[in-house]
Structure formats: structure tokens, C-alpha cells
Amino acid sequence: MSMIHATAVDIAQAPLDPAAALEFVSDPRFGGITTFIGRVRDHNHGRIVTGVSYDIFRPLAVKTFEAIGNRAREQIGEPLKLYIAHAYGRLAIGDLAVVIAAGTPHRDEAFRACRLAIEAVKHEAPIWKQEHYIDGDSAWSEGCSLCEQHRQAESGARTAVPVASPGT
Amino acid sequence: MKVHIELFGTLREAGTGDAIELELPARASVAMLRNTLAEHLAEHAPALPHGLLQHCAFASEDAILQDSDAVPHDRRLAVLPPVSGG
Numbered sequence: 716m717s718m719i720h721a722t723a724v725d726i727a728q729a730p731l732d733p734a735a736a737l738e739f740v741s742d743p744r745f746g747g748i749t750t751f752i753g754r755v756r757d758h759n760h761g762r763i764v765t766g767v768s769y770d771i772f773r774p775l776a777v778k779t780f781e782a783i784g785n786r787a788r789e790q791i792g793e794p795l796k797l798y799i800a801h802a803y804g805r806l807a808i809g810d811l812a813v814v815i816a817a818g819t820p821h822r823d824e825a826f827r828a829c830r831l832a833i834e835a836v837k838h839e840a841p842i843w844k845q846e847h848y849i850d851g852d853s854a855w856s857e858g859c860s861l862c863e864q865h866r867q868a869e870s871g872a873r874t875a876v877p878v879a880s881p882g883t
Numbered sequence: 884m885k886v887h888i889e890l891f892g893t894l895r896e897a898g899t900g901d902a903i904e905l906e907l908p909a910r911a912s913v914a915m916l917r918n919t920l921a922e923h924l925a926e927h928a929p930a931l932p933h934g935l936l937q938h939c940a941f942a943s944e945d946a947i948l949q950d951s952d953a954v955p956h957d958r959r960l961a962v963l964p965p966v967s968g969g
Contacts, residue, residue, distance in 0.1 A: 845892075
């Protein structure tokens with residue numbers, strides 16, 4: 716039985732499914748279940764948002780989710796089940812962009828695994844968000860440079876390096 | 884050799900489409916590809932911010948590539964701007 720579920724979902728085909736996430740991480744051994752849900756909100760940095768578009772390098776994104784799951788198992792311990800799903804395409808306000816769920820015997824590990832997963836998704840997955848505003852403008856969100864993370868990892872340090880991405 | 888480079892995020896709006904093909908020497912490194920692509924974008928996508936490519940990662944479908952890596956055997960890779968998912 717797989718302990719990690721990693722998917723990227725075309726929003727035009729189906730929405731993300733939190734119930735499926737909870738079902739996947741549930742287990743008779745587990746007393747702690749945690750969930751993180753990222754939804755599209757209607758404002759950012761003082762601007763009214765009407766929707767977002769997510770671009771994705773899908774094969775590497777799914778591999779990244781799987782690697783995050785394996786890292787969670789190594790750092791937090793087993794047994795652990797982790798569910799990571801991210802939507803891509805054009806999302807409306809209120810749509811679910813990311814669903815993460817973790818299941819472990821006790822609550823501390825479940826909270827930690829869920830937090831580890833969402834932070835890693837945000838800083839490591841090859842996914843890009845473009846916000847659409849009420850005035851018709853659009854802008855790519857500030858991002859974290861993956862190549863600079865790798866350079867720092869090689870030198871012994873490992874921190875995300877945010878880099879402002881230009882608007883359009 | 885012809886190298887197929889898939890573009891993502893803000894790079895898709897550079898006016899060069901979703902992918903670019905560049906001619907590189909056989910056994911070229913990612914570092915060489917980076918420099919060649921930077922020259923190509925400076926000429927064909929002048930609206931892109933100067934220096935953006937230095938913050939971009941190159942990747943195959945399986946992993947992020949280091950500048951010292953050779954271009955993959957299938958001559959296909961992706962350029963990843965700073966990420967903003969989640």
C-alpha cells in the first residue's frame with residue numbers, strides 16, 4: 716500500500732477533493748489526521764483579485780511531491796501517510812488550489828508533516844501562480860529561485876531565496 | 884545538436900512561445916545552455932528583465948540540473964523561473 720499520494724490536477728477536468736485526501740491518510744493505526752487547504756482569495760497586496768492561473772511543469776512537480784513525502788517520512792518518522800494534490804489551470808475565487816493531508820499515530824507528527832509538506836510545496840515545486848486583477852491586469856507572483864536553493868544546498872546552507880518576478 | 888527548451892511562468896510571455904529550440908555543440912553543459920539562452924532572449928525577448936535567467940533553474944522531467952551537468956541525452960529540458968505554487 717502506498718504511503719504517499721502525489722498528484723497535479725487540471726482544474727478543467729475536476730476540482731481537488733479533500734474527502735479523498737482524508738480517506739487516503741486514514742488508517743486504524745492513526746489517531747492524528749491533519750489537513751491544509753489552500754484556496755484562491757479575492758485580494759492580495761491591496762489589489763482585488765478575480766482569479767488565478769497556475770502553470771506547472773507537471774512531471775517534475777509530481778516527483779517533487781513524492782520526494783517531499785519521502786522527506787517527511789525520514790524527518791518525522793513512520794508510520795505516516797501523506798496526500799499532496801495541486802490544481803493547475805485557471806482557478807476562480809474560492810477554488811481549491813492545494814490540498815494536503817497527513818496521518819500519523821499521534822497529533823504532533825501529523826501537524827509537523829502537514830506543515831513540512833505545504834512549506835516544501837511552496838518553495839520547491841515547479842509551479843507558478845499568475846494573479847488576475849479587477850482592473851484587467853495580471854501579474855506573476857514573487858517566487859523562490861530553485862537554482863539558488865541548489866547552489867546554497869551544495870555549499871551547506873539550505874534556505875529558500877525569494878525573488879521578485881516581474882508583472883505583465 | 885538541437886536542444887528543445889520548454890518555457891514556464893513569466894518566460895512563456897516573452898513572445899517566443901511555450902518552447903524554444905537552440906543549436907548547441909555536442910556534449911554542451913547546462914552552463915553553456917544558460918549563456919546561449921540568455922543571448923537568445925536578449926535578442927528575441929527584450930521585454931524580459933535583464934538577469935532573470937540567472938534566477939532560473941534548468942530541469943529534466945526527473946530533476947533540477949546543475950550548471951556543471953551535461954544537457955540530457957534526449958536534448959529536452961525545461962527552464963524554471965522562481966516558483967510560486969501552493
